[in-house]
Amino acid sequence: MSAEKITGVVLAGGMGRRMGGVDKGLVELDGKPMAAHVLARLAPQVDELMINANQNTEAYAAFGHPVFGDDIPDFAGPLAGLHAALVRASHPLVVTAPCDSPFLPADLVARLATALHANAADLAVAKTFDQAHPVFCLCRRTLADHLHAFLAGGGRKIDRWYGSLNIVEVPFDDEEAAFRNINTRDELSAAASGTLPGGRD
Numbered sequence: 756m757s758a759e760k761i762t763g764v765v766l767a768g769g770m771g772r773r774m775g776g777v778d779k780g781l782v783e784l785d786g787k788p789m790a791a792h793v794l795a796r797l798a799p800q801v802d803e804l805m806i807n808a809n810q811n812t813e814a815y816a817a818f819g820h821p822v823f824g825d826d827i828p829d830f831a832g833p834l835a836g837l838h839a840a841l842v843r844a845s846h847p848l849v850v851t852a853p854c855d856s857p858f859l860p861a862d863l864v865a866r867l868a869t870a871l872h873a874n875a876a877d878l879a880v881a882k883t884f885d886q887a888h889p890v891f892c893l894c895r896r897t898l899a900d901h902l903h904a905f906l907a908g909g910g911r912k913i914d915r916w917y918g919s920l921n922i923v924e925v926p927f928d929d930e931e932a933a934f935r936n937i938n939t940r941d942e943l944s945a946a947a948s949g950t951l952p953g954g955r956d
């Protein structure tokens with residue numbers, strides 16, 4: 756792990772429309788909320804852990820980590836959650852993981868940090884083959900003002916913000932299944948039974 760300390764943030768601020776408008780992080784997989792799966796995988800990889808959620812704050816607080824919502828209203832997307840995280844993090848680096856990817860790699864943070872430092876990048880982001888996984892990123896806290904300006908100017912698209920930065924894409928081709936992403940009820944049942952391929956972002 757890098758000498759610079761890292762704050763981990765579980766992004767659970769979405770509306771879960773493809774699952775019928777539920778709070779996806781609280782939906783259970785194998786008897787445990789999906790956010791709890793993600794927290795358990797991320798906890799050993801970071802020095803501080805927080806949760807970004809815009810609804811059901813008390814339920815998220817029960818996981819035992821600080822919970823905060825977006826500063827920008829009306830579900831502006833994952834960048835709003837990342838911005839709120841950057842301004843609250845205690846540590847110089849912030850890593851994000853979405854609440855709906857319960858199998859995330861155990862070496863996610865180590866590999867992102869190695870690449871970030873080796874390339875002197877502002878942000879490291881995971882990919883498998885040619886599929887980007889933009890909500891799995893490790894980001895310098897000093898980007899908070901830059902991101903704020905992007906959001907204040909109406910920017911919402913994560914790829915467009917990344918396009919303005921010095922980023923490094925980190926291949927996880929050997930761990931493709933770990934990025935399995937659960938957006939619908941069908942994908943949830945498939946993940947529980949472990950029989951069907953998972954969904955994409």
Ligand SMILES: Nc1nc2c(ncn2[C@@H]2O[C@H](COP(=O)(O)OP(=O)(O)OP(=O)(O)O)[C@@H](O)[C@H]2O)c(=O)[nH]1
Nearest residue numbers: 766767768769770771772773830831832836853854
């Ligand atoms: N903070 C914050 N996070 C968001 C927002 N919208 C999506 N996210 C997060 O971004 C990640 C990827 O989002 P999606 O898979 O599209 O989740 P979602 O938006 O809840 O689901 P859909 O409504 O079906 O698209 C998840 O971790 C979401 O919680 C938002 O407005 N604010």
Ligand SMILES: [Mg+2]
Nearest residue numbers: 769770771772
């Ligand atoms: Mg969405």
